[in-house]
Amino acid sequence: MVAGAVGLAMAATVGMLTTTAAQAAPGCGVDYAVASSWPGGFNATVTITNLGDRLTGWNLTWSFTAGQTVTQLWNGSVNQSGAQVSVTNASYNGNIATGGTASFGFNGTWNGSNPKPGSFTLNGTVCTGTVDPTSQPSSPPPTSTPPPTSTPPPVTSVGGSGPYPAGYETVSNLGNHTIYRPASFPSRPLPVFVWGNGACSANGTSALPFLREIASHGFLAISSGSPNGSGSTTAALLTQSINWAVAENSRQGSWYYGRIDTTKIAVAGFSCGGLEAYEVSNDSRVSTTMIFSSGLLDDANDYQLRRLTKPIAYIIGGSGDIAYPNAIDDWGKLPSGLPAFMGNLPVGHGGTYSQTNGGEFGRVAVLYLKWRLLGDRTAGQTFVGSSCGLCSGTQWTVQQKNLTL
Template sequence: MAPIRSRSRVLLAAAGGLAVAAAAGVLSTAAAHAAAGCGVDYTVSSSWPGGFTAAVTVTNLGDQINGWRLSWSFGAGQSVTQLWNGSVAQSGAQVTVTNAPYNGAIATGGAVSFGFNGTWNGSNPKPGSFTLNGVVCTGSVGQSPPDTPTPGSPTPGSPTPSSPTPGSPTPTGGSPTPTPSSPPPPSTGPTPPPVSSVGGSGPYPAGYETVSNLANHTLYRPASFPARQLPIFLWGNGGCSNNGTDSLPFLREIASQGFLVIANGRPGGGSGSETSALLTQSMDWAAAENNRQGSWYYGRIDTTKIAVAGWSCGGLEAYEVSNDPRITTTMIFSSGLLDDNNDYQLKRLTKPIAYIMGGPSDIAYANGMDDWGKLPAGLPAFMGNLPVGHGGTYTQTNGGEFGRVAVLYLKWRLLGDRTAGQNFVGVNCGLCSNTQWTVQQKNLTL
């Protein structure tokens, strides 16, 4: 395996703008009175002094929507500073989010999700009500008010009521209340095509594939989807290799446990070398496919649970995108920052991190241990060293010991498996005694 090599940091940019043209013409009476209804799940996923991250899931209970606009009012002076999977406009307390180009359609019973970073001062209460295309979201189905746009023809910038208008739907006794915390159930997507090189020890034998709209990547997934959604594991290769099958046994093993793995580079490699921008492309693609009707990934990806990881040079790339608010946890495999000028990447870490290193003979050992000593105070962190050197165990059957431990960590952090978490937490953790691992811990709790 080639050693870590120095390279320039790739600056990332996120395109969040959405240009929408107002629709012309007169709305028909029938269209204006189409069945409408919605439910909204608003969750503050993380909070810190003066700031927070929120996740919003909108469930459509009425007729299909082909363009959406969600509005609400903040009650304590909060402001949206950055939003993904949509476009935002805020005037005072009033916030309006419109769909991105790839997630405007919401089928009956379907859902769409977006998230944002915001600021707060003093308190951060949840908004009291939401309106979707002018219809108040009550969790039941009514009729679109005559003076609101037809679902599918939002007019960004037009006034949106922040409280119920005459004729708005009200809850009806006996109406089921939806659970809008997840996109459409996995069964809604079409049957996926076969994947190559199926294997792995998990309950969902997995293989890999390529797709035309993410051509510079390799996707590892179960040959048959499980009933639950697939959390995401993003991978940067050692040596900045553009070969997405360099660590096939390791990545396939993770996928066989019910994860969607997206590795930088095509199967077998291609020209040039990978960059951290490919990791961001993976996240953008997953969000788009999860909401695109007709995709075999439609509703099957858990875009709220994402681990970014990489080996050697790939670990440096994982660092570069680890501050993306969509990331749940970071995993650094046999890697460490090469220059103290990049220590700002450590200071901005806010999500749990795990280091999987090859022991003192690992050429990245000194750099990784230096990073460990500079982590922000209070950050949950795990350090595991196995004396296998820089090459790790990625090409061993099912990824060897690195594969086993990576699966346990992902089950804990992305699936909430406390039993798996016991391998990392406490003085009597599963990796702490009677193993070849040398373990260090910071701020870890189950």
């Protein structure tokens, strides 16, 4: 499940719908999951499973039963008329192989109650999770996510404490980046974590133990900068990371084809990299933002705080962290209703990125990503409520805003 929520309703940009789907769907299943909910708003993800022949375009429709409204949608185009909602594929996710999936996410509003829709229709066929006997697919759907279409190359420096030992690689179509991934792919798609380095350094391995630890728990972590690279980065490299992940997930022939969950993306950074993360946090594809030992340096940039709509987490090195005053200032200026977490650990500005498995920052980052990007409520208990896992019996000092499981 995805995690991510907004604190402000955003106006939906909807238009006339052009349906590209030419085929009926003889069988389909739909997984509709509300990842986060707060007074008046919610965030949901929808995953379509095609149980019939390959589709070259799709249109999914449903009816809300309690007056809910879609305010923003990504990985598709939406049209809503009253309770009736219709979503058509984006240009890059219209093809769904037999047994394949396509996903999109959206933010919405509700009033009083927020029940899930009772049924979904894909290209005119009601999705029941079974195949229409009058139109059997040419081959039975696989029981798990299909393997990559080509063999992944080995990764460098394998390690991490998670169930999927991970390392890093570089690829020709994403220059000046370092990609951390499991050496062997898990059966589920990989949520995405894009990272800006401290000092805006172009050394993509400067936080190797930390990023490898995240990847070892089944995430795709992409760092700005090449391994042991030199020079400086910009926020544009974080956007390039997101663009690449979305493109590779739909590019046949890629070993990432169908293996990346592009509805679950976190943008993050340390120090100067945190400022880069702020810059791209309003990208509609971003599910959550993580700011590590960073804060805006100039009140003229406070507009970046006002435009935040997705959950945010601050991981700071305590009062001895040079970024502490700026982070606290940002915390006080966050939009009303925005789900936010701040944890301070007295380790100073340098954090724990170079420690084994990223140290305590690595452990807490993994738990936050499991909560926000995988919908792991147990992991979420680390951050939510007066008895949260970091709230007592630890060296952490915790602040919370608008957090619910």
